[in-house]
Amino acid sequence: QLQLQESGPGLVKSSETLSLTCSVSGGSISIGSTYWAWIRQPPGKGLEWIGSMHHGGGTFYNSSLKSRVTTSIDTSKNKFFLQLKSVTASDTAVYYCASPRVGSLDAFDIWGQGTIVTVSS
Amino acid sequence: SYVLTQTPSVSVAPGKTARITCGGNNIGSKSVHWFQQKPGQAPVLVVNDDSERPSGIPERFSGSNSGNTATLTISRVEVGDEADYYCQVWDGGSDHVVFGGGTKLTVL
Numbered sequence: 001q002l003q004l005q006e007s008g009p010g011l012v013k014s015s016e017t018l019s020l021t022c023s024v025s026g027g028s029i030s031i032g033s034t035y036w037a038w039i040r041q042p043p044g045k046g047l048e049w050i051g052s053m054h055h056g057g058g059t060f061y062n063s064s065l066k067s068r069v070t071t072s073i074d075t076s077k078n079k080f081f082l083q084l085k086s087v088t089a090s091d092t093a094v095y096y097c098a099s100p101r102v103g104s105l106d107a108f109d110i111w112g113q114g115t116i117v118t119v120s121s
Numbered sequence: 122s123y124v125l126t127q128t129p130s131v132s133v134a135p136g137k138t139a140r141i142t143c144g145g146n147n148i149g150s151k152s153v154h155w156f157q158q159k160p161g162q163a164p165v166l167v168v169n170d171d172s173e174r175p176s177g178i179p180e181r182f183s184g185s186n187s188g189n190t191a192t193l194t195i196s197r198v199e200v201g202d203e204a205d206y207y208c209q210v211w212d213g214g215s216d217h218v219v220f221g222g223g224t225k226l227t228v229l
Contacts, residue, residue: 037218047156047164047207049218060216063122096163106211106218107154107169114163 002027004097004112012091014121018084022097022112029078030055035105038071038082040093041114048093052105053080060105087119123212125221132227139195141224143208146189151210153191155184158223159204167206168193195226203228 008020022036029036035058038050051061053071061069070083084091094116098108126144133139143153153171156164166175168184171191181196195202208221 039218046223047158047209047220049220052218060218062217063215101166101169101175104169106209107152107166108156108164108209109166109169109175111163111165 002099002110004099004110006095006097006112006115008095008115008117010116011118011120012087014088014119015086018082018087018091018117018119020082020095020097020115020117022080022082024078024080024099028075029073029080030075032102034099034102035060036073036080037098037100037106037108039096039098039108041096042090042093050082050084050095089119089121091117092119093117122215122217123210123219125208125210125219127206127208127221127224129222130225130227132229133195133198134229135198135200137198139198139202139226141193141195141206141208141226143191143193143221144189145191145210148189148191148210149187151186151212153184153186154209155182155193156207156209157202157204158207164207198226198228200228202226 003025005023035052037052053059073080094114096114097112099110101107155168158164171186172184
């Protein structure tokens with residue numbers, strides 16, 4: 001059974017870069033047409049999609065974040081990564097990595113537990 | 122950009138039927154997915170592609186989608202169904218995943 005686990009610093013200083021890792025277990029990150037996703041949720045607010053990426057290099061990003069987002073995949077480590085630069089307090093959120101159902105871009109049926117990132121001034 | 126609109130809150134008595142709506146321009150032409158999120162937990166997919174139930178999701182959860190409104194219906198509501206519910210689509214025009222603002226279901 002596929003499982004995802006986020007990791008990274010829980011506290012990031014304003015104007016610096018947030019870096020998170022999603023570790024994939026129970027399956028290969030290189031499988032088929034899976035687009036691996038990052039989604040976040042500010043405290044008390046709704047879900048916001050950050051972006052989705054394929055091991056072959058294809059990416060889709062939320063246009064509101066695109067200028068600050070970088071994603072990558074390490075197939076040898078079965079991990080994928082998120083970098084968000086020039087963070088502000090509004091980037092404080094729970095960050096989730098997620099995987100969609102086979103054959104889908106967006107019906108996310110596997111989620112990590114989420115990691116809380118706080119941006120401090 | 123494509124916008125999904127959800128009523129912020131819905132209340133229902135146990136045993137009754139809850140209907141949670143998601144509005145969007147011609148949403149009937151898109152595939153809608155629904156997520157349930159309980160406090161402190163990651164979201165769970167409860168309906169995908171308008172009306173399909175993933176494995177393990179009770180038959181009490183069903184979905185429909187037509188015109189400008191998609192609906193998640195929860196029959197015989199239980200106290201354990203109390204949660205936030207989010208609709209979501211893929212907007213091919215912008216190549217974006219779009220989430221609705223969420224609906225808080227309260228079981229009275």
